[in-house]
Amino acid sequence: MAAATALCGVVAAAPPGAQAWTAAPAAGRPYAYLEGPAGSVLQDTLSVTNPGARPLTVRLSGRGAPVSFAARTVTVPARTRADVPFAVTVTADLPPGEHRGTVRASAAGREVRVDLRIRVSGPHLAALTVEDVSVDTGTGALRYTLVNRGSTVLAPRLAVRADGLLGTVLDRPERALPLTLRPGERATRTETWPDPPALDSVTVRLTAAAPGAASATARAEASFASGPALTGAAGLLLAAGGGGYAVRRRVGSRTPRASAGATP
Template identity: 85%
Template sequence: MAAVTALIGAVAAAPPGTEDRTAAPPGTRAWTAAPAAGRPYAYLEGPAGSVLQDTLSLTNPGARPLTVRLSGHGAPVSFAARTVTVPARTRADVPFAVTVTADTPPGEHRGTVRAAAADREIRVDLRLRVSGPRLAALTVEDVHVETATGTLRYTLVNRGTTVLAPHLAVHAEGVLGTLLDRPRRPLPLTLRPGERTTRTEPWPDPPGLDSVTVRLTATAQGAAPATARAEASFASGPALTGAAGLLLAAAAGGGHALRRRGGSRTPPASAGATP
């Protein structure tokens, strides 16, 4: 989705941002690859929807032609040629372009360019800056309580233009007060602009019999807090059995009291009876 900055560095003393995955064969001079003008990495900048261009220089100091295979990773890089044969003791300049799609969010983006030849591979960080306003916006949606297990299910959505690292707080209230109160904590994920993810939150000891309101609050740096609620009624079998037993006991106790009160009444005296 983002762009490419290409640096492929020299084998010995590779510049910052480059990584030589293999060593040059003993007794040979190493070929090199780098952005034009010997920059430590290729830095490209432009708005979304543009095509940015640069040049990659491949240098072959050896006595034989060298075939180099080029590829881009993590960004849409287009080379004038994916495979380039560089004559002996020659430098070849290979144009390449990075397409910044219209939905690429503003900010810094990175990728990797890889050059492979003669059983060696060099990787280079690619750096792109997309201009435009930065907006951090996070929502929490579709909150659902699975009453059979107490599991909370919800969806986080990045509705801004920056990468977000969400935090989550959980609170649940029952008829008699607070049942669950988990303070804000970081989640093990990041969300790219437009990305959404559905997650679950365990609740190992939900109530057996209660009417509950669950509130989830999601936050991220620069974004306003987002809150969503869900209602749930818990009524497990054991809790219902216990509640029914209490009701029956209360009813039985009430009937016994009425019978006792009825049996202790004194019949009214007959009219005209002599004391």
């Protein structure tokens, strides 16, 4: 259980002639604030006031957070206020920090939205790893998995470098990735490499970072050997071998001729 305080209630425009009923956190607070550790259930009360001359039936729901009510539908008598308890379940995997949700009440063609501000207590730990790096030597695509090993939401960044036998063949500076990772979440991604080497043995290094987290690096080895490159290399070897054979033949052919012209 935890204490509550609350966020601004947003009231949709009422159609002409609609009852001017209201919904807000108890005690007239402008928004609901709940605080507690992950895995807890936090409680508060929503006050629905019906100033009209007829009973009012109000439907209640929650958005953006697991909200449950003592009753999903409540009928408020004329000129009466009804206090409806509700509870917010803070899931065990919800990271420490501030989170948002909404309680909604609707009746007589109107909807009132009361914002929830939920503060999850606990230590903040930012930890990111990059795992399962592999290289597709046919396309050059780099496949890897990012894992959030900490207790906070992370916005990862990635740098890529590949070194071959004769030097660096890919050097991609660190850049932000279009994703966020919740604690314990994994994301498998592919990094394109449009112009990988045709004939080389390379070491690929992927370095992942996020604010507050130490950088993590993983690597993979790959050997590129395309058909045209192999054909060209084989041609060079044959040309070199053929030239040596011709030289040997020329050297060998001069020896018999010199012997024939010599005096016995």
